[in-house]
Amino acid sequence: MEKKDSKSLLKEPVSSYGNYTYADYLTWDMEEMVELIKGKVFKKAAAAPKRIHQSLAGTLYTEFHLFLKGKKCQAYIAPFDVRLPVNSKKDDKIFTVVQPDICVVCDMEKLDDRGCIGAPDLVVEVLSPGNKQLELQNKYEVYEEAGVKEYWLMDPEGQTLLIYRLIQGHYQPTRLMTSGDTAKSLAIVGFELDLEVFFAEIN
Template sequence: MQGGYEVYERFEIIGGIRYDLSPSPKFVHQKIIANLYLSLHNTCHQNGEILFAPMDVHFDEDNLAQPDLLFIANEHRGILRDGFVYGAPDLCAEVLSSSTGRKDKTVKKDMFQRFGVKEYWLIDPTYRTVDQFVLVDGQYQLAATLSESDVLTSPVLTCISIDLSAIFPPENAAEA
């Protein structure tokens, strides 16, 4: 306990290596995740569960992640057990930051691919783009790099249709 409140450690384990998840995300990161959640909820809430970090996703004893946002289709709800996720979500999304971007683009992407996450989005708040990776024959293929003027749809999750202009906050919000 610190200063009258309990402090929880946030971390991920990828390939048996522990990665600390501090500092906490900045305003723009959280705003993008909130907007993305709302957009997904508008089109997909009847098709599955939409969750956001912190939410542990257990792949195995050496691989535990906390994706910024994840989607589990109704037909895969069985991976939700005991209040956690045990297995591959259908979609994971990460908002890039200076402290996590490298890991999100490399080791985390490789882990999601290895465990069969069907779709992975890398959201870049600086360039206001989304790289959409889709699993094809066990390998991620870059399906699209989209800008805020595009609509993101999914070849895998047909309920998804997101106007990306609604995801990114005003550019001056970066200072908040």
């Protein structure tokens, strides 16, 4: 396949997407951060994330990192490639490569020098005006299909958290949580987040 830069890729009509693989992704000279979802190319965001987005992601990553110290699981923050293979782990057979804002991986065999191959145990996506459709629809589907045990959606402006938990192969949502609630992870046993304290630190 002819090598393409980010501008030419992102100008193509959506209908032409669907055939790109991780092998293609590795050859691209990207100016923007992009993700590959079922062979289609998506911008990670239309512009650099807002400061509050970065503040929230960084603070939450720190919470996970400190909690996991000395434990078998590891937390990673974007940019960090997560490849989600379906039938084969070969580069030219992988059609989904995403960069969650935060992910936690407990199976060290899934980690290599290029990131993670296979479903993390938990992913966090921080909502922003430019990414809500991508997170709510496309990523929901690939995370569920790949077997990500827990999918956290955080809204820094609304100061809310919704957790999807994988139960018998399908996501079940918690109620919408906000300041005053304590979020508890079932995938990362023992991890709790006091949302009132957490959101008070985001400014």
